[in-house]
Amino acid sequence: MILDVKKITKKYNKLVAVNDISLQLEENEILGLLGPNGAGKSTFINMILGLTKVDSGTIEIFEKKLNRIIKKKIGYVPQDIAVCNELNAYDNVMFFGKLYGLRGDKLKESVKKAMEFTGLWERRKESPKKYSGGMKRRLNIACAIVHEPQLLIMDEPTVGVDPQSRNNILETIKKLNESGTTVIYTSHYMEEIEEICTKVAIIDNGELIIEGTSDSIKNEVLTEKLVRLQLEDEIEKSIELINDIEGVISLSISGDTVTIKSKKEIDNLAIIIEKLVKANIKIISINIEQPTLEAAFLSLTGKTLRD
Ligand SMILES: Nc1ncnc2c1ncn2[C@@H]1O[C@H](COP(=O)(O)OP(=O)(O)OP(=O)(O)O)[C@@H](O)[C@H]1O
Secondary structure, X not given: OOEEEEEEEEEEOOEEEEEXXXXXXXXXXXXEEEOOOOOOHHHHHHHHOOOOOOOEEEEEXXXXXXXXXXXXXXXXXXXXXXXXXXXXXXHXXXXXXXXXXXXXXXXXXXXXXXXXXXXXXXXXXXXXXXXXXXXXXXXXXXXXXXXXXXXXXXXXXXXXXXXXXXXXHHHHHHHHHHOOOEEEEEEOOHHHHHHHOOEEEEEEOOEEEEEEOHHHHXXXXXXEEEEEEEEOOOXXXXXXXXHOOOOXXXXXXXXXXXXXXXXXOOOOHHHHHHHHHHOOOOEXXXXXXXXXXXXXXXXXXXXXXOO
């Protein structure tokens, strides 16, 4: 077990930023903490890191309370970029390596590895002042991984970055995970979380609403499925035909397209198509909407992530 959080709570005066959250994390997972602005994600990870005091509850990392030895096994990428503009990029990573006790050849090798990992080695001699926002974020990550932490905690590492840097950051996380690093990662970008996380925890208003794999959350929460049929004509007639088919919950029309909402567990698409074909109604296209974490979040909280 890498992380064992039991019933932690944090209040700022009357505001409950984190409310009674328990969460476990096994080795080699990528945990995505997903929630809208102000949900309590940063407060949660700051408590794990010992940066914010816990009001109640307990946290164990590597089966121990946080101490100096444990801290050396953790890497932290803060939400706000924390690099020094007076040093070039290479010296920034060097500085962090030294802070973690690396010296000599080991330090040089580790700095090179971290900068290659984040795609910055070729531009190591430049000042971070000359870097794009995305490159600064990657430098922030290089500083956090130079000591090869077993647990890497990242607070919204892809906020405001260009697509190229975002892909690089996601690839870096995947590669680190493949080489044995456990990762905790906060975001409100649903697609990223779906793409890279082995485990997802949805937080809203300081509470852990649901946790599991992306698929298990979608399966558990979403009880409906949507199919869109684009028809050549006879839309009204198609509604009459489909309305009574088993599993159909509701139908709506937009232009030449009928949207059919059905119960997830009932397989009725073949029957719908058969009925339309028999009635000589031509189907131009069929679109089956894939369930998303965004839809699961909406169903759980009644709001979108960007609300
Ligand atoms: N130091 C503080 N003092 C008072 N209130 C705080 C403090 N830090 C956070 N909060 C409040 O606690 C709540 C949770 O904030 P937190 O930063 O943990 O959310 P978040 O999910 O990380 O949001 P974001 O995605 O915007 O970073 C918010 O209402 C925030 O205003």
